[in-house]
Amino acid sequence: MTDADPTPAPFPPQLRERLPRLDPVALESFFDAYFDRVYGYVRRLVNDEQLAEDLTQDVFLHIQLAFSTYDPERELRPWVFTIATNRVRDHWRSHRHREGRKDVSVERDAALLGLSAGEHRPDSDLAENELSAILRDAVDELPEGMRMAVLLRVYEGLSFEAIGEVLGRSEVAVRKRYSRALEALRAALGPAWRVHTEGGS
Amino acid sequence: MRQTLFEQEKKTTSQDPEEARTCGRLKFRLEQKIATEPLAPPADERFRAALRERFVEGTRDELPAGPGVEDVLDPSPSEARKEGQGTAWREGRLLRLLLPFAAAAAILFIAFLPRDPTWNVEFRGDGPVTLDGASFRPSENRRLGAALSRSGTLNSGGNTLTLRLDAGLEVRVLPGTQVALADLPPLDGTQPIFLSLHSGEFYLRTTPGYPGNQIRIVTDLGDVEVRGTTLGVKRGEEGFCVCVSEGTVGVRNERDDQSRWLQVEQGKRFYIPENPRAAAAIVAQEPDDAHSDGLRRYADGTSEL
Structure with missing residues (x-):
C-alpha cells in the first residue's frame, strides 16, 4: 500500500488456479498480497479505523465465500476491488457514515502527518508537508466515484478498463x-x- | 478567473505538441505526488493476524486440534492400574461411593452445557450427497449435520435435503443444487448466517422463536438479506430469482453500479437474467413456474419432507 509501488506485482497464476479449491497455501498468499491494499483502500474511503476493520473483515469473508465461483482465468485485482467497493457502498447506503466524518478526518490527518504541536521542521519540509496535507484533504473531498477512480488508478495501477469493471x-x-x-x-x-512543480523542474 | 493547469492542457493539446508534452508531464507528476503519499495508516497487527487466521483456517476441512485436547484425554482407569497406580483405587470406599454421584453430576452438567448449533438433516432420495467432496449416504444424516456446522460446499446430487436448526430455521435444498455454507455463528441474533448459492435452488423459512440472526444469501448475480420470512432462491442457467412467500427481503443486483438494495415483498419476485444484455433486473409478480409452485407447496406444507 505504500508509495513506491503503484502497480503491485500480479498474483501468481498457479496460485490463482488453486483459490477456488480453497487451498491453504494459496489463501495465505492471497491474504498476504491483498490485506494491506484492501484495508488501505477501505480505510481511505471511510476514514475511520474501526469501521475500516469491520468492512475489511466483511470483504474477506465475502471473498472467502465467493472463491468457489471465482474463475481463475479472470484477473484477480478487479474482482477483489469490486467486492471491496460494493461493501463500502453498502455501508454508505446506511446513514451512520455521514455522522462524525469530520471528527475522524481530523484524527486521521493527525495520524497521517505524525505531527505534534510545537514540533519544529525546516521550511522546505513544512512546505512539502503542507502540500501533502492539502493533497490528502483534496483527495478525501473528491466525490466518492472520483475518489475510488483515483485510488484504484494511482495506488493499484489498474487500467481504466479494469476500474470501469x-x-x-x-x-x-x-x-x-x-x-x-x-x-x-x-x-x-x-x-x-505551481510552486512545487516550478521548484522541481 | 483562475485557469487551471488542466484547462491549459485541454487548450494546448491540439495546438502545440511541446506544450502538450509539458502538461502530460505535469499530470504525471501529480499522479506521482499522490502515489508518494501513504494510502492509509497501517492496520492494527492484532486485527491483521486474527483475520488472517480466520481467513485461512476457517476454510480447512479438518478442525484443527485445539489447545487442551490432550488434557481432556485422561488415561483410563485400566491404564492407570497398569502403571502401578492400583493404590489409587484402594484409597477408600468413600471414593467409590462418591464416584457414581460425581458421574451423574458430570452427565447433568454436560447435558445442560450450551452447545454449538447443529443442522438436523433429512434426506429424500437414495443419496449420496457430497460436502467438500466427502460423500454422505442417507443413513449418515447425523454425521452430515455435524459436518455442516463448519464451512463447506454441499452438493445435493439427485436428493432433496431438509436442513433444520432447532433455533427455528429450515432450508430445503432441491436436487442438483450446489450451495456453500459458512461456519454457523452463535444463534443469538448478532452475526449473520451466510449461504452462497452457486447453482440450483432452495427454499428457506424461519419459524417463531428464531433468534433473528440475519441470513445472507450470496450469488454471483445478486445477494439477498433475510431476517424472518419464507422465500425461494434459484440460480439457474437463465439467471437468478428470489420469490417471497411471506414477509419482505432485501435484494441487490451485483450488476447495479449503485449497488442499491431493493425490497421484495410477499407474493413478489426479483429476477436478474443471466444475459446482461437482456431485460434489466425486475421486481414483479411471482410467475407461475416450477420454482414458485414448489415454494407455494413448501410454504403451505403440502410438499413432501
Whole structure:
C-alpha cells in the first residue's frame, strides 16, 4: 500500500488456479498480497479505523465465500476491488457514515502527518508537508466515484478498463471521471502545486 | 478567473505538441505526488493476524486440534492400574461411593452445557450427497449435520435435503443444487448466517422463536438479506430469482453500479437474467413456474419432507 509501488506485482497464476479449491497455501498468499491494499483502500474511503476493520473483515469473508465461483482465468485485482467497493457502498447506503466524518478526518490527518504541536521542521519540509496535507484533504473531498477512480488508478495501477469493471462504468466514463478528478485536485492545490512543480523542474 | 493547469492542457493539446508534452508531464507528476503519499495508516497487527487466521483456517476441512485436547484425554482407569497406580483405587470406599454421584453430576452438567448449533438433516432420495467432496449416504444424516456446522460446499446430487436448526430455521435444498455454507455463528441474533448459492435452488423459512440472526444469501448475480420470512432462491442457467412467500427481503443486483438494495415483498419476485444484455433486473409478480409452485407447496406444507 505504500508509495513506491503503484502497480503491485500480479498474483501468481498457479496460485490463482488453486483459490477456488480453497487451498491453504494459496489463501495465505492471497491474504498476504491483498490485506494491506484492501484495508488501505477501505480505510481511505471511510476514514475511520474501526469501521475500516469491520468492512475489511466483511470483504474477506465475502471473498472467502465467493472463491468457489471465482474463475481463475479472470484477473484477480478487479474482482477483489469490486467486492471491496460494493461493501463500502453498502455501508454508505446506511446513514451512520455521514455522522462524525469530520471528527475522524481530523484524527486521521493527525495520524497521517505524525505531527505534534510545537514540533519544529525546516521550511522546505513544512512546505512539502503542507502540500501533502492539502493533497490528502483534496483527495478525501473528491466525490466518492472520483475518489475510488483515483485510488484504484494511482495506488493499484489498474487500467481504466479494469476500474470501469470495478465501478460498473464504461472505460470512457472512467477516463473522464479520472481527468475531472485530477483537474479538481490541481485546482485545490492552486499556487502550492505551481510552486512545487516550478521548484522541481 | 483562475485557469487551471488542466484547462491549459485541454487548450494546448491540439495546438502545440511541446506544450502538450509539458502538461502530460505535469499530470504525471501529480499522479506521482499522490502515489508518494501513504494510502492509509497501517492496520492494527492484532486485527491483521486474527483475520488472517480466520481467513485461512476457517476454510480447512479438518478442525484443527485445539489447545487442551490432550488434557481432556485422561488415561483410563485400566491404564492407570497398569502403571502401578492400583493404590489409587484402594484409597477408600468413600471414593467409590462418591464416584457414581460425581458421574451423574458430570452427565447433568454436560447435558445442560450450551452447545454449538447443529443442522438436523433429512434426506429424500437414495443419496449420496457430497460436502467438500466427502460423500454422505442417507443413513449418515447425523454425521452430515455435524459436518455442516463448519464451512463447506454441499452438493445435493439427485436428493432433496431438509436442513433444520432447532433455533427455528429450515432450508430445503432441491436436487442438483450446489450451495456453500459458512461456519454457523452463535444463534443469538448478532452475526449473520451466510449461504452462497452457486447453482440450483432452495427454499428457506424461519419459524417463531428464531433468534433473528440475519441470513445472507450470496450469488454471483445478486445477494439477498433475510431476517424472518419464507422465500425461494434459484440460480439457474437463465439467471437468478428470489420469490417471497411471506414477509419482505432485501435484494441487490451485483450488476447495479449503485449497488442499491431493493425490497421484495410477499407474493413478489426479483429476477436478474443471466444475459446482461437482456431485460434489466425486475421486481414483479411471482410467475407461475416450477420454482414458485414448489415454494407455494413448501410454504403451505403440502410438499413432501
